[in-house]
Amino acid sequence: MGRSAFAPAKVNLFLHVGAPGEDGFHPVCSLMAFADIGDRVSTFEAEALALRVAGPFAQELAGEGDNLVLRAARALIAEARRPVAPMGLSLEKLLPVASGLGGGSSDAGAALRLLRDTLELKIDDIRLEALAGSLGADGAACLWGAPALAQGRGERLSPAPGLPPLDAVLVNPRTPVSTPEVYRRFDADGRFGEVTAPAAPEAFEDATELAAWLAVQRNDLEAAAIAVSPPVGAVLETLAGEPEALLARVSGSGGTCFALCASDIEAESLAERIEAMAPDWWVRRCRLGGPWPDPG
Structure with a gap:
């Protein structure tokens, strides 16, 4: 039986955005929290890396041959620098696509956590967070799904103030x-x-x-x-x-x-x-x- 990881919806409680720099990127400052609802990423036996997508919003990803989950898996395998067992991934897409909830980044983060543990890869949290950040501005925060203040392009994380229920x-x-x-x-x-x-x-x-x-x-x-x-x-x-x-x-x-x-x-x-x-x-x-x- 495969294992699974939760990919929570991200919510920007506030999002301050500055003028773009010479590189075209906008500096941000955002307080992010994560919902107890989201997508799910699971593993299954496969002869090669593959992705199955199901769920109510699966059709909206039908044209994405290079889904962020696959990109995350390939990046992790490359970072491992050793042969790994082939693994299939399934994504249950329960969040709307292109919805401001960080679904793609959260799905990628869940895939990174899941594959590192399933394949027992000796990749520490710092390297894993760098991989997540390379996949998108929300990537580092969505990897852990914990409340955070994100700055820079979104990659500079600091603890959020204590939040009530x-x-x-x-x-x-x-x-x-x-x-x-x-x-x-x-x-x-x-x-x-x-x-x-x-x-x-x-x-x-x-x-x-x-x-x-x-x-x-x-x-x-x-x-x-x-x-x-x-x-x-x-x-x-x-x-x-x-x-x-x-x-x-x-x-x-x-x-x-x-x-x-x-x-x-x-x-x-x-x-x-x-x-x-x-x-x-x-x-x-x-x-x-x-x-x-x-x-x-």
């Missing part, structure tokens, strides 16, 4: 949003943000205190994401207008929005109402924090 609702209009297109719109608008880490307490007592602090922060890509995909704006406006939402914001470059709630009761009520109001939207109640245990 965070009940939340994630909503996606089922419209993929292109990150490069959002950045092109963002650059055209020229409204670049300050990327110095904001002052924060060592820990937040509850969700209400955290939401009040986050309200002073921003997602600098939010306006560009809504301009590129107006349905994202409809989701955000809907969430912001509901009484259970302590804070509503776009995650990453869109198109998923999240609402923080005071408790699981409020989150459940909000999720049920949104599902009834907009049955075509993807709606999930979750807990934010991390890291969450791998199923093994």
Whole structure:
């Protein structure tokens, strides 16, 4: 029987984005948390490295012959510098694609952790994190799935302030949003943000205190994401207008929005109402924090 690893959804509680440097990359400062929902990566016996994709969003990856999971596996095998047993990987795609939830990076991170353990490769955490970072800006953070403050291009990680239990609702209009297109719109608008880490307490007592602090922060890509995909704006406006939402914001470059709630009761009520109001939207109640245990 194969082993499996959990690939949690990433949520940018705030995302500050600066002007691009000479290399074209934007410096960022982001507080990331991870949901207790996400994709799953599993192993199976195979004669050569292969990937199977299943789940409700598998079809949206049908054209990606070089999926990030495969790229992660190839990078890890190259780093091992020794022959390894052939291994098949299966991806259960439960998160929307191109949704601002770091799904691809989280899938890659799960594959790296899973293969290192399954194949008993002597690759330490520092080397593994470097591999994850080489696959994408969110790669290093998504490898561990633990709350973190990410700076630089996203590769400079420092511990997040202590977070209280965070009940939340994630909503996606089922419209993929292109990150490069959002950045092109963002650059055209020229409204670049300050990327110095904001002052924060060592820990937040509850969700209400955290939401009040986050309200002073921003997602600098939010306006560009809504301009590129107006349905994202409809989701955000809907969430912001509901009484259970302590804070509503776009995650990453869109198109998923999240609402923080005071408790699981409020989150459940909000999720049920949104599902009834907009049955075509993807709606999930979750807990934010991390890291969450791998199923093994």
